[in-house]
Amino acid sequence: MATSVGTSKFEVAAVRNDFPILNQPLPNGQTLVYLDTGASAQKPLCVIEKLTEVLTHYYSNTHRGIHTLGDLVTTEVEGARETVREFIGAPVVEEIIFTGGTTASINAVAYGWARKFLKPGDEVLLNVMEHHANFVPWQQAAIATGATLRFIPLTSDGQLDLTQLDTVLTDRTKFVAVTGMSNVLGTINPIRELAAKAHAKGALILVDGAQSVPHGPVNVRDLGIDFLVFSGHKIYGPSGIGILWGKSKLLEAMDPFQFGGNMIREVFLESSTWADLPGKFEAGTMPIAEAVGLGAAIQYIQQFDPQAVHAHEMELTAKAFQLLQEIPGVTIYGPGLEHRGSIVSFTVEGVHPHDLADLFNNRGVAIRAGHHCTMPLHEHLNQPATARASFGMYNTLEEVDALAEAILYAKKVFRR
Amino acid sequence: MTEDIYQEHILEHFESPYHKGHLAHPTCCHRDKNPLCGDVIELQLKIDASDCVSEAYFDGKGCAISQAAASILCEQIEGKPVAELKDMQAQQMLDLLHVPLTASRQKCGLLAFKVLKTLVYAHETDEPQV
CATH class of the missing domain: 3.90.1150.10 (Aspartate Aminotransferase, domain 1)
Incomplete structure (x- = not known):
């Protein structure tokens, strides 16, 4: 299905043909007018077929089985990881962490970075257009560490009021969490500018790309950000899979958020050491078919x-x-x-x-x-x-x- | 078709609700929200010496279903003993609405009922403990 990047002419009628759910009546016989892609996108046939392919032909656990299926499925999962890396312009594939979704990705940083490094008097910069997923984890990390939340005010038309930025972004700001695109207002935020200003104050910046990544190419190096998170299901891929990208040195400094299998290097009775990236943040069995399906979804949109x-x-x-x-x-x-x-x-x-x-x-x-x-x-x-x-x-x-x-x-x- | 749910009596209760407002001296009141769509219902009850609801008022904002259901519930429960309201079932509330609600809209239709249940179960009766 996927051809090389950006080569297929974009024709909406042809695109619709790729989505089975758009070409059948609703269970009650009506014609579907699906205007809820911001909540979850529909899936093209190539993604559905990829899920079926994994589950039918080479399903097994990743990174474990010394057998044919284990090798095949691991190759597919790691291929999907490389597809994600290239899609967001990350320098190395080890920085691409598979998670359960945007919420899980943000919590990994709110636990692994914020709870480890924030101190009383430090400030985290948010704003009220954030989805609860990029709001509550920081609020709770602030409560746990004694850090303070500050908020970039909004303009009357629902943009971040950058004229107020110097008031709320201070030498005490350690972290800025911001959405690439508001899930309600639709506002596209000026990420490159925010990243430059955050870094000038010595703060890190995380971008919630749940809404923005599906609608345009994102390049983490161009944007100059530290963390990018997004979900598979909003980008025409499966639910239950998401991405945490972070700079290697930050991910290495962070504590793991979840502990268990796959994320360890060595386990002793009284202590453990952690696996190298990305395994350190991938405790337990990942959503295997979903990870492969996300790769297929990205390849699908990349053809346009x-x-x-x-x-x-x-x-x-x-x-x-x-x-x-x-x-x-x-x-x-x-x-x-x-x-x-x-x-x-x-x-x-x-x-x-x-x-x-x-x-x-x-x-x-x-x-x-x-x-x-x-x-x-x-x-x-x-x-x-x-x-x-x-x-x-x-x-x-x-x-x-x-x-x-x-x-x-x-x-x-x-x-x- | 869910157009059925916006029948005349629902719209009537939504637009001209029964006992929307506040009691000067309620015996008890309670407020709850349906976070799904942001409906809010506050119920105020006057309970008389014989443990009957003598007056029921509500205030709130939200969708037509949640507000109409509160209005219908207030109309229904006046004169009823608290003990009877404790036994009232969710299905009885849904039946009072006379419209078919999907599972998600039942949260709207049952919000006032949920508030009522909290109130009647919290109400101390003077009945002798057996």
């Missing part, structure tokens, strides 16, 4: 020109902006198109987002409603919940029309 994919997703976003702004009572949250990715969160006056999602579902339109694991952000927005449409590479302009029509329908049901 990332600029063409981005242009398509932003065309969808621009159309959603235009159509939603024309509907009275609709409020869109977050910045203008030039500062956002393909996520549009909104409310409709008089109709709770949960009711919107339910009514949309009558028309086969799948969106997310709720606080999207960002309670501090919704507190900031003074909204208990929002409705969110998020677009993937397989969405069409007609599906954006269906979104707008679903809003009009919901308004009608609620007599608005």
Whole structure:
């Protein structure tokens, strides 16, 4: 399926053909309009077939069996690791850690780095647009170590207010955790600039790439960051697998977060020593087929020109902006198109987002409603919940029309 | 079709709720949230000397289902003995709504009921201990 990088012409109809779930009716017979890729992306056939291939032909445990299957599956898993390395521009493959997902990756750093190195008086810099996964682990690490949380304020249109950065990024700042792209506002954050400023203060920076990595090429060296985390399932790969990338010297200085098999070098009665990277952070049996499937997912998206994919997703976003702004009572949250990715969160006056999602579902339109694991952000927005449409590479302009029509329908049901 | 769940009586209760507000001197009150969609319901009860709910008020914000369910519940429980409300089952609450809720929307429909259960189980009765 995958050809060499960026060589396939991007045509949405052809892309849709690669996703079986988009080419069959919903169990109730309706046509699916899937606008919830920000929660989890659908899977192309090549990923599904790769999972089947692993489980059918060479499944066994990795790095252990001295037998044919063990060799085959280890080769596949390590091939996937190399695919990830190349995809994010990491210098060496040992820095690519397979985890259970973005949340597990962040916790590995919050436990392994923050709890080891933070001291009372140190500061961790966050902001309220962060997903709970990139918020609560730091909050709890601060409580455990006596460090202090500081917050980059947001502008009224939902961007990080960099004019306030000098106030909150200080000589006491030891760590900056920031999302590459807000899962609610869609805001694309200026990571390169934040990384340079963090490093100028001697702080490290972790980027939550759960939303940003699926929508554009990320190069960790270009960005100048210290840690990148993301999930397989949002990048058209399997769930239960994610990536922690960190600079070797940082990963080596960190303590492991989980202890057990595979992560040890030697175990004595009273003490143990740790395996070299990446094994030190891969305790227990990893999600084997999922790791291989993630490699297949990355190879799938790599066949397309990332600029063409981005242009398509932003065309969808621009159309959603235009159509939603024309509907009275609709409020869109977050910045203008030039500062956002393909996520549009909104409310409709008089109709709770949960009711919107339910009514949309009558028309086969799948969106997310709720606080999207960002309670501090919704507190900031003074909204208990929002409705969110998020677009993937397989969405069409007609599906954006269906979104707008679903809003009009919901308004009608609620007599608005 | 879940359009069925936005039937006239649900929208009526959502738009013109029964006893939405506050009691001046409630016997007890409790508030809970449905973190799934951010619904909040606070229930205030006046319980008389015979351990019956004489007045029930709610306040809250959230989706139509959660708010309508609170309104319907307040209407239903006035005059009922606390002991009877302790025995009330979740299915009875869902039946009161007269609309089919999916598993995820049942959390909305049962929020007020959950708050009521907390209240009635915390209520000290003057019944002699046997």
